[in-house]
Amino acid sequence: MKKIIIGDRITKSFGEREEQRNVLDELSIEINEGEFVAIMGASGSGKSTLMFALSGMDEVNSGKVVFGDRDLSAMGENELSDIRRTKMGFVFQQPIMLKNLNIIDNIILPMMRDNRKNVASISDKARALMKRVGIGELEEHDITQVSGGQLQRAGICRALINNPKIIFGDEPTGALNSKSAQEIMNIFSEINEEGTTVLLVTHDAKVAARTERVMFMRDGKIVSELKLSKYDGTNMDTRIEKVTRKMIELGI
């Protein structure tokens, strides 16, 4: 199977000298193309740090990150930006949007840098995406005029606007109630069905149970892994139970 991201013994530390400690400690990870994966771990276990490292937003102290067939750790800042802009999509826990742009402008922003001339077709695509995630009527709204769930959906639209190869979600449902969370997870499933790789970080067993492979983090390492079948809308309770049991087993 073709790998889309390989993290090879990556180490990341913060702080100076004595206070220094490795948040990621020679961690290795591989994600296949088209996979739907979750990473679980206690709060502060380094999940977000791992996401930043894998997406090239933060450099690592040692080790190597390969995206497709390109070594991210050897790239300059501009190249990394180009890859993020054209090949990756991000959904954060807090939807981070530009305050002075309205919803649709925020969504099309990553595309507009390089394809300004196609503004009409990009906008049409954004409208289609918004309709699909259920916020079709909000395009001209300011970001302060909509709810957290709606904003998170807009964030997903923004992540999808450039047809990314992979979508990173760092606790994308963390700030939402469970109904909204379920709806968001449905969208991620759909996206994955269409062939996009999805990598989620979460500490919520319900979220992890929707994916096909769950990795568990502790002390800066991946300590265990749980393979699940592709989610088909059934057996949700058993899936959740499997994940929860593993969590208890590992003391997460």
Next chain:
Amino acid sequence: MYFRIIGNDILKNKMITLVTMIFVAAAAMLVSLAAILTINLSGALDTLMTKSKTPHFLQMHSGEIDHARLTSFAEKNSNVDKFQVIEFLNIDGSEIILGENSLVDSVQDNGFSTQSEQFDYLLDLDGNIINVSEGELYVPISYMRDNITKVGDKAVISGQEFVVAGFLRDSQMNSTLSASKRFLVSENDYEKMKNLGSIEHLIEFRLKDLSALGEFETAYAAAELEANGPTVTYTLFKMMNALSDGMMIAVILFVSALVVAITFICIRFTLLSKMEDDYHEIGVMKAIGLRISDIKRIYLVKYVAIATVGSILGFGLSILFKGILLENIRLYMGEAENSSFAILFGIIGILLVLFSILLYVNGVLKHFRKISVVEAIRFGTSQEKSSGAKRFCLNRNWLFNTNIFLGIKDVLTRKKLYATMLAVLVVSSFIIIVPQNLYNTISSKSFTQYMGIGDYDMRIDIQQTSNISEKTDEILKEISNDRAISNYAALTTKIFKAKMEDGTEENLKVELGDHSAFPIAYSGGKAPVQENEIALSSINADELNKKIGDRITLVIEGEEKDFSVSGIYSDITNGGKTAKAVFTDNSADIMWSIIIAELSDTSMVDNKISEYLSKFGYAKISNVDEFVTQTFGSTIRSVETASYAAVAVSLIITVLITLLFMKLLIAKDRTSIAAMKALGFTKSDIRIQYMSRSVFVLIIGIVLGTLLANTLGELLAGAIISSFGADSFKFTVNPLSAYLLCPLMMVCAVLIATVGGTSGAGQIKISENIKG
């Protein structure tokens, strides 16, 4: 916790702290200097005018003088304390040779006097009344400053030899604004020189009580005594002496106001960005119920420290620099007796600056109160209401590059934030353009026409001599046969009595002749053409309260004749009080006449002048360009220097404020920048966004600044110029420099500052600003 907030703030913001301190120091220095100068100026001026016993009332008079009548007037008038008539022997500059230099090019009326007996003394540089011996010559102080001569030089005056024994301070004629300069010689030497020049009389009075001056002036005018020449009063002497240094003080005060304003802006930016940094902490502190006043106090302490150190520094600097600025006052007026007070006033000035800065800091800190607890905790930054520019949307934008679009959009949505920067840029471009336009205007040829000088090359003055009319004819005859002269006109000035509405009469100097040969610029109306038309200089029109079309009655050959005012013009010659008419008149005494001429080959002017000088020794012949240079040259030069200084100062201000502003913006926009980076915008994309913001604001600033400069600036400059006697002022603009070069310089300055100020954006880490 409080001190953690301030923390190593001063260390962390070394640059901004230092800049603020430097500005405080500069403001303190300037204010202190202005105070020290003011005290010294008024003190030195008082000392000079007291020691030399400056006349309270002076009437200059050329022509015969009736001593007996004047004496009896003085004796009868109860206000008069002392009275004297002094002779002023006018000798042409070409006849005065001091050391190596002759005063041939001097536009001053140079004259010789003996030491007065009762008052109006000429003083030496120690402030003592000069006792001059035979063969000695004392030279006006201004020739020392101009390095024309030095003590011990040989001087030759109309062939008579002297030794320059020293320099003198003349409380009447010291000022460069005064058209005459007095040299001092001994009684015996004076007697020998007496027939070498023309004598003017200085009729001088000291009053028992200066407050009775107005009353005395009226009495003198009513007595119809000698009055063929200007009248000067004590207050005017004082003003003329104080003017040039007074202007300097005014400029210093103006600049210090500017510096204080910049200090305020620096403080505002630093404090606001500090608050931005600490937004979350402050919100939390408020949330858990800590007192705002405690937090405020910490910030205040920091600024007390900065401002105090700055002020002490500024005071030291002002003590250091005061010597240089006091040089002129010391030279022209001597030491002030109250100079120890000066330093006290300097300190008071500095305290004022210090106090206003602390007050301002306190005012800015009021923003603390506005920090919303909820917003601070929820968003970590202040949420400005985005307003306006709703229709300026990315999804409808195909015109601008996306980065440029984002820059402009940001300015449009956060107008309030950008207003401070805009204001600074408007002021900067205003400061760049106005002095420059002023310089262009006054150095342009057409400007001299505004000043009442036509476009001619050579000017022949026939004055202070007898038979003016015959002499004029003699020269005219020569000129009319001179092929090198392409155009000429003779203008004769006579005094007529003008009837006032209240029945009184006033003397009016009227220039008669052909005014169409060398037209000047009229601020309203046109030159007189008909026999019954008259044009008035703007000062005369003001004083006589006449408008174009009004009637004015003159007494000509004993008969009253009505004239209509055909036009009003600006004039700097003859104190600005002139009139022009074309009627013929054979009666009244001619005061002076001038012949003005244009040469077919202007490069020959100097040759022509020497040719005519050798033929007509009694006339004063001058090159107009030289006349203009000597009259305005120093003004033009100082405006030129000022305009360069203004460019430099504005550019520095622009760079500095843009730098600070960009740093503030970056601090404020950290989260947005991190988001942009996460979405794949590069460092240079972000730099372009910030550059577009500042260039967009700058363009608005330049447009507004230029508009203001051409309206308000023109008005202001016009006000300055009108003090020289010109009105209806219009800027002559050099479009290349005003509309291309200067804006370009500002764009460069702003771009450099933006790059410098936003360099921090590159260091913003996505992972530190996006909480996962």
